[in-house]
Amino acid sequence: GQNIDQPTEMTATEGAIVQINCTYQTSGFNGLFWYQQHAGEAPTFLSYNVLDGLEEKGRFSSFLSRSKGYSYLLLKELQMKDSASYLCAGMDSNYQLIWGAGTKLIIKP
Amino acid sequence: GAVVSQHPSWVICKSGTSVKIECRSLDFQATTMFWYRQFPKQSLMLMATSNEGSKATYEQGVEKDKFLINHASLTLSTLTVTSAHPEDSSFYICSARLPEGTYEQYFGPGTRLTVT
Numbered sequence: 001g002q003n004i005d006q007p008t009e010m011t012a013t014e015g016a017i018v019q020i021n022c023t024y025q026t027s028g029f030n031g032l033f034w035y036q037q038h039a040g041e042a043p044t045f046l047s048y049n050v051l052d053g054l055e056e057k058g059r060f061s062s063f064l065s066r067s068k069g070y071s072y073l074l075l076k077e078l079q080m081k082d083s084a085s086y087l088c089a090g091m092d093s094n095y096q097l098i099w100g101a102g103t104k105l106i107i108k109p
Numbered sequence: 110g111a112v113v114s115q116h117p118s119w120v121i122c123k124s125g126t127s128v129k130i131e132c133r134s135l136d137f138q139a140t141t142m143f144w145y146r147q148f149p150k151q152s153l154m155l156m157a158t159s160n161e162g163s164k165a166t167y168e169q170g171v172e173k174d175k176f177l178i179n180h181a182s183l184t185l186s187t188l189t190v191t192s193a194h195p196e197d198s199s200f201y202i203c204s205a206r207l208p209e210g211t212y213e214q215y216f217g218p219g220t221r222l223t224v225t
Contacts, residue, residue, distance in 0.1 A: 033213060042115075042202050042216040043153070087152065095212050101152040 002026050004100035006088045011106045012078055020073045020086050020103045028093020032071045034062055035087040037102065043087055046073070075105075083107045112136050113205050115217030122193055123225055130188045130220045132203030138183035139205035143214060144176075146199045153202065159186045193224045 003025045012018040024032065031050035035043035049055055049064035049071060061074040073086055085102040092098060112135040122128050132142055140161050145153040157165045157178050165178035177189040186205075190197055200221050204214040 030212065035216075040200075040221075042219045045213055045215065048213055091212065095206075096158075097155075097214065099153050099155075 002090075002092060002098045004088055004090055004098055006086075006100040006103045008101070009104045009106065011108060012075075014078055014080060014107055014109050016078050017074065017076050018078060018105065020075075020088075020105065022071045022073070022088035022100060024069050024071065024088070024090040024098070024100075026090040026092040026098055029066065030091040030093065030095055032062075032064055033089040033091065033097065034071075034073045035089065037085045037087055039084075046086075078107050080107050080109070111205075111207065111215040113139075113203065113215050113217040115203055115220055117220060118218060119221040119223075121223045121225060124194055125192055127189055127191045128193055128222060130190075130201055130203070130222075132186045132188070132205070132217050134184045134205040134215075137205070138208060139186075140183060140208050141206045142180060142186040143204045143206070144178060144186075144188050145202045145204070147202060147219075148199055156188075190222065193222070195224045198222055198224045 006022045034046040037043040047062035054063045059076045064071045085104050087102045088100040089097040114133045116131045142159040144156045147153050155168050156171045157167045159165045159178050159180040161180045161183050167173045180186040200219050202219040204216045206214050
């Protein structure tokens with residue numbers, strides 16, 4: 001079956017770095033997405049990886065290892081506004097997104 | 110670019126009535142749109158995939174006669190919740206997929222439905 005696993009909740013300190021891990025199993029693979037979702041709002045797109053390696057975009061970076069079925073989202077210089085849920089989603093061979101349950105990130109001052 | 114709007118943003122209705130939610134891609138043509146629902150503190154649950162000019166594809170367990178989807182144009186899809194019940198109260202979110210490239214989805218702001 002298809003499955004996305006990520007931690008339920010993480011806590012980090014303002015100004016620090018946090019890494020949110022995601023492991024995936026999909027029928028075929030057409031890429032891995034990360035979305036940010038603030039409470040009561042819709043998700044917003046953060047990153048897309050389809051090749052192995054690290055993609056950097058400002059304070060956020062995303063890494064993919066296809067052989068390990070593994071990805072992580074790295075957030076640097078954490079700000080209070082980064083408190084949100086982070087959703088990992090794998091795209092299968094039908095270009096359908098398989099969603100993880102999301103990781104709630106709590107930032108403390 | 111890639112802006113998706115959704116209307117209404119919130120709605121309260123009585124049991125037994127029907128509610129229509131609109132999803133529009135404002136600056137691109139979306140041949141495919143998706144409808145999700147999300148309960149508090151849970152992840153997104155895909156309800157159906159809507160393709161312009163054809164019938165929607167519903168996920169297992171989603172009643173097609175209760176959740177009517179119409180994708181009449183390349184920029185508009187509608188979800189109608191028919192004969193709404195309190196258990197239909199949820200956050201409904203649509204997304205539109207870019208027609209080419211990475212196939213990333215852009216989400217509307219969501220509609221919070223409360224059925225009394």
